[in-house]
Amino acid sequence: MSAPAPLPAAFAEIVDDFQALGGRDRLQLLLEFSEGLPALPERYAEHPELLEPVPECQSPIFLVTEVEGTGREATAHLFFSAPPEAPTTRGFAGILAEGLEGLTVGEVLDVPADVTEQLGLAEVVSPLRLRGMAGMLGRIKRQLAERAGA
Amino acid sequence: MSVPLDPAPSLQQYAHPEKLVTTAWLAENLGTEGLVVVESDEDVLLYETGHIPGAVKIDWHLDLNDPVTRDYVDGEGFAQLMARSGISRDTTIVVYGDKSNWWAAYALWVFELFGHPDVRLLDGGRAAWQAEGRPMTKDAPEPAAADYPVVPREDAPIRAYREQVLDFLGGQLVDVRSPQEYTGERTHMPDYPQEGTVRGGHIPTAHSVPWARAAAEDGRFKGREDLEAIYLAEQGFDASAPVIAYCRIGERSSHTWFVLRYLLGFEDVRNYDGSWTEWGNAVRLPIAIGEEPGEAPAR
Numbered sequence: 001m002s003a004p005a006p007l008p009a010a011f012a013e014i015v016d017d018f019q020a021l022g023g024r025d026r027l028q029l030l031l032e033f034s035e036g037l038p039a040l041p042e043r044y045a046e047h048p049e050l051l052e053p054v055p056e057c058q059s060p061i062f063l064v065t066e067v068e069g070t071g072r073e074a075t076a077h078l079f080f081s082a083p084p085e086a087p088t089t090r091g092f093a094g095i096l097a098e099g100l101e102g103l104t105v106g107e108v109l110d111v112p113a114d115v116t117e118q119l120g121l122a123e124v125v126s127p128l129r130l131r132g133m134a135g136m137l138g139r140i141k142r143q144l145a146e147r148a149g150a
Numbered sequence: 151m152s153v154p155l156d157p158a159p160s161l162q163q164y165a166h167p168e169k170l171v172t173t174a175w176l177a178e179n180l181g182t183e184g185l186v187v188v189e190s191d192e193d194v195l196l197y198e199t200g201h202i203p204g205a206v207k208i209d210w211h212l213d214l215n216d217p218v219t220r221d222y223v224d225g226e227g228f229a230q231l232m233a234r235s236g237i238s239r240d241t242t243i244v245v246y247g248d249k250s251n252w253w254a255a256y257a258l259w260v261f262e263l264f265g266h267p268d269v270r271l272l273d274g275g276r277a278a279w280q281a282e283g284r285p286m287t288k289d290a291p292e293p294a295a296a297d298y299p300v301v302p303r304e305d306a307p308i309r310a311y312r313e314q315v316l317d318f319l320g321g322q323l324v325d326v327r328s329p330q331e332y333t334g335e336r337t338h339m340p341d342y343p344q345e346g347t348v349r350g351g352h353i354p355t356a357h358s359v360p361w362a363r364a365a366a367e368d369g370r371f372k373g374r375e376d377l378e379a380i381y382l383a384e385q386g387f388d389a390s391a392p393v394i395a396y397c398r399i400g401e402r403s404s405h406t407w408f409v410l411r412y413l414l415g416f417e418d419v420r421n422y423d424g425s426w427t428e429w430g431n432a433v434r435l436p437i438a439i440g441e442e443p444g445e446a447p448a449r
Contacts, residue, residue: 024290027194027195027198028198030195031195031198031199034195034199059192059193084199085193085196085248086193087193087195087196087198087199088193088194088195088196089193091195123212124194124212125194125195126194126209126211126212128211129194129211
């Protein structure tokens with residue numbers, strides 16, 4: 001068995017940032033990601049039916065991916081929509097957006113599924129809620145693999 | 151010494167008006183000695199986005215549950231939680247939250263397992279407070295530690311276990327989930343996570359009365375006449391006979407528990423918090439599928 005691929009640099013930096021903080025400050029950082037989640041571009045804001053729901057999350061969230069190119073070398077783009085009343089879910093989306101946006105499809109597919117557990121959020125958010133973030137990552141990977149034929 | 155009651159005429163229609171406060175009353179009484187406001191939400195981060203000034207946060211996952219025993223915290227855990235929240239045994243607690251107060255009602259119910267003498271719900275919750283443009287802040291309060299006695303949790307009066315539910319089939323058993331969850335078409339709420347329930351359906355003989363029928367559009371409780379029309383006239387419930395309510399994990403049924411116990415004055419109402427997550431998965435527990443309540447199996 002080969003060693004797991006290292007985390008992409010942007011994601012590794014986010015993990016380090018969370019790990020450097022105590023419990024309450026981790027929540028504050030999650031809130032910053034929630035507030036920093038980019039708005040949907042117009043082509044999706046006007047066509048919400050193009051987005052995929054993520055039922056693993058407790059609050060409604062929708063996501064869609066785009067690829068430039070084909071195969072593992074294609075560039076991945078991610079878009080999310082979640083209401084302000086669902087800040088935890090928005091925060092999860094914000095982390096994924098910052099950590100994965102613009103990577104190659106292959107790099108995203110190699111991100112380990114348990115990366116959501118490396119953020120140290122289980123004790124301040126609860127493991128059950130974290131499942132929603134794993135659900136988002138799983139759907140992102142599936143969409144990207146389908147779209148890029150990777 | 152508890153804080154005076156809210157005399158608002160709109161609350162006096164209910165059997166126990168002392169269990170509710172209005173947003174106007176809370177706005178006037180914020181900062182009153184002996185009053186602590188508690189926010190309890192489904193979304194663990196909502197409080198950090200802004201909350202009622204001075205309110206402390208209590209989370210159902212992180213503060214009220216013990217993941218090892220898969221049970222509520224014990225008397226010592228509860229005493230520590232109250233003490234660090236600045237709550238003493240004689241403090242008046244007002245709880246509010248998101249989603250029409252589901253989680254606030256759930257927190258209130260847990261506080262009552264420990265017999266906290268004076269705990270009230272903010273009618274309309276977080277949404278009503280915000281809709282009226284009342285003040286919110288991101289400043290986290292730093293409550294002075296209080297003394298709270300270790301009081302043993304007393305489940306029997308308001309909490310039902312699965313064995314008791316099994317003995318209760320044919321009684322006033324209420325399923326407060328969505329119609330699709332009741333019939334078995336779905337095993338979880340629309341748009342909600344599947345929490346591992348393997349069977350869809352309901353507990354045999356349970357009446358289907360979705361919790362939201364008791365809530366008005368603005369998240370406040372419906373008036374007493376409307377509530378009586380549902381639970382007394384339509385369902386034919388007897389307020390002097392026992393009731394057990396359940397949902398998926400006990401949060402929505404806390405809302406119905408509050409309605410029956412305090413707004414309509416039912417004498418004996420218990421919440422089955424194991425709910426469908428336990429019943430739907432358990433070995434040797436019968437279920438019913440479809441729109442009809444179904445029969446209690448012979449035992």
